Amino acid sequence: MVHYKSTMVEPIDLPSRGDRERALEEAGYNVFNLDAEDVFIDLLTDSGTGTMSEDQWAALLRGDESYAGSKSFRRLEAAVDDVMGFPHVVPAHQGRGAENVLYGTLLEEGDVALNNTHFDTTRAHVANQGADPIDCPVEVATDPGAPGDFKGDFSIERGREVVEEVGTDRVPVVIQTITNNSAAGQPVSVENTRRVAEFADEIDATFVIDACRFAENAYFVTEREAEYAEASVADVAREQLGYADALVMSGKKDGLSNVGGFVATQDEALADRCKQRAILYEGFPTYGGMAGRDMEALAVGLREAVEEAYVADRIEGIRTLASLLEDRDVPVYTPTGGHAVYLDAEAVFPHLESSDFPGQVLVCELYREGGVRGVELGSFAFPGTDRPELVRLAVPRRTYHREHFEHVADAAAAVLERADEATGLEIKREPEVPELRHFTAELEPSSR
Incomplete structure (x- = not known):
């Protein structure tokens, strides 16, 4: 420790x-x-309220505030790729900005978005697109006293029920939030993430991981999922995130920074679509609502989070x-x-x-x-x-x-x-x- x-x-x-x-x-x-x-003691949120490290404060000083092609963005891009395994990054001023960019790109009127449990801004962004946010928690998630190692998991059974009710054409997005904030910060197993990825692939939906607390989730996996007992937090995090088609991230959580967020994806075409919406709502794709110095702090924070x-x-x-x-x-x-x-x-x-x-x-x-x-x-x-x-x-x-x-x-x-x-x-x-x-x-x- x-x-x-x-x-x-x-x-x-x-x-x-x-x-x-x-x-x-x-x-x-x-x-x-x-x-x-x-x-006196503020436990309202852990979003952007933490204490940055000396390395993050030092990184602020080298912020490149260029409007386009900032060196600071390239360092953030490299950190996302190294830590999370996603080469295409669209920055935003914070997580809800990233939600607006991604869900505004993927959803439209009449759609349905499935999630292990939608958090408040996620639910609102889905609804703002005219789509219906539907939660698919496992049964034990709603019982505060029930035992369970991974009470944050996505219920595949509930997801299938919804698809049968509304049809696959209406479900373009499946989301998994790790850890599951609305379900008491409970972790999600890698096995469940694999199964959700397969489910999303079956119905031809984009699988999105809300990765705000991805490092904390990976730590629980190393403690509770036998397959990963000898694995590092960094390796678990990269594997678990790698099952997704795209990530939405608030850098104010496991980015250990006071501001910032991003969409990351494996899909260059999706990244290009997100960039166009980001220009409208966030800023140019190489700053996206963040100052260069904030991208520097976030790049360092992502690496520290998996230590x-x-x-x-x-x-x-x-x-x-x-x-x-x-x-x-x-x-x-x-x-x-x-x-x-x-x-x-x-x-x-x-x-x-x-x-x-x-x-x-x-x-x-x-x-x-x-x-x-x-x-x-x-x-x-x-x-x-x-x-x-x-x-x-x-x-x-x-x-x-x-x-x-x-x-x-x-x-x-x-x-x-x-x-x-x-x-x-x-x-x-x-x-x-x-x-x-x-x-x-x-x-x-x-x-x-």
């Missing part, structure tokens, strides 16, 4: 309880609307937080996946209905109690879907330490002690796009 020493520090303060109460009310009981200075010591430390940090919560009897989704610990809000608030948004109540109570910001991934974030009421505590990379995790666990335990006093929330104002409502909607204490 790798060890770090701090070469830059940032002071953080816990606002008073009264200040937290006021901030929460002013935010409409939606922690996305809080100012960062009002948050054994780094990823072992990353997963151990998540497990430490989970263990501290479990020691305090806080209900946690098990087994612990990558990038985050997911709390079972239904178990915390058994007296609340899904219409009371128990996950969002738990998010608000964690902030009220300890200035901790998490995110709800249940009935509030995913309206109209049948998912567990989960709260994600996403851990920024190389940022927080055990004392921070102990504070989070203590705050959660305090919430649990008075859980029977909690009341529900109802929506006061929401945007027109339901797939994105949890980003900006405002709530208020329920009148029921």
